[in-house]
Amino acid sequence: MSMSQNHMAEFEQACRAQGLKVTHQRVEVYKAIHKASDHPSVEDIYAIVKKRIPSISLDTVYRTVDTFEKLGLVSRFQAPDGRYRFDTNVEAHQHLVCANCGKIEDIHWSGLEQLTVPRVTGWSDLALASVEIRGLCQDCRRG
């Protein structure tokens, strides 16, 4: 998945459609999340973007990812360590989490789609929200 011009054009279009200014910070934050396919945390994104925009502040990253999430441009979830992680993959998918190092990888578990979410008395509009699978990643299995 390369950072195609198309993809960035779509990003800018999405911003403009919502009346959002296309600032350097927003562009670089989006690129950072997209390129870093490892579900970067706010600190991770901050460190990456700081190389290109040294003056960027951490709170701008926080505000920017909030904005992106509201627009549906990124998905946000909490890692087991409690920190937020971000992803430009906004399609339904599941997470593999390494029990040792915390590494997170996306997978698509097609079996889940065949299942129907149970009906529960008193509850409505039930939908599968998140699925986490734990195990050991390649590096940690060796160690």
Add this chain to the structure above:
Amino acid sequence: MSMSQNHMAEFEQACRAQGLKVTHQRVEVYKAIHKASDHPSVEDIYAIVKKRIPSISLDTVYRTVDTFEKLGLVSRFQAPDGRYRFDTNVEAHQHLVCANCGKIEDIHWSGLEQLTVPRVTGWSDLALASVEIRGLCQDCRRG
């Protein structure tokens, strides 16, 4: 599920087996989590136990739930608001979360058991760790 003498006896036995002292605080914290079937947060537990042990401190509740978790006496998970929640149900189960009020309820989704966790290159020991289903609870559907 009532707070049977049996259940508390088992709790005390588990503590002694691990060389843990059976203090008032531990007994009351355990009771509080067990009785409050709504997955209380640390603050919730603190408020409940404070009625019986006014001198208890918040950090004791934190340390106590840590201990219980390590012993396998309670399960811990993070609610969507980022706070820890606790449960004496340590069997595999899933969570229903109200998208409006945040209420959490346990369910057992048997369909999941028929599914096999996918094999993924580079990963080992994969097992389903958590499943969250979102919807509206009875109270919030009305409102």
Add this chain to the structure above:
DNA sequence: TTAAGTGCAAACGCTTTGCTTCCTT
């Protein structure tokens, strides 16, 4: 030009920790 967005700094909320005193065992 101007309203949205950024940077700075301080505040916040939940959780953790060092240290002294207390209380099961």
Add this chain to the structure above:
DNA sequence: AAGGAAGCAAAGCGTTTGCACTTAA
């Protein structure tokens, strides 16, 4: 009697917020 546990207070850490300055449109 003795070591684990509790209480107190302060610190830690990720995240949020108020305000004045900056910048895309």
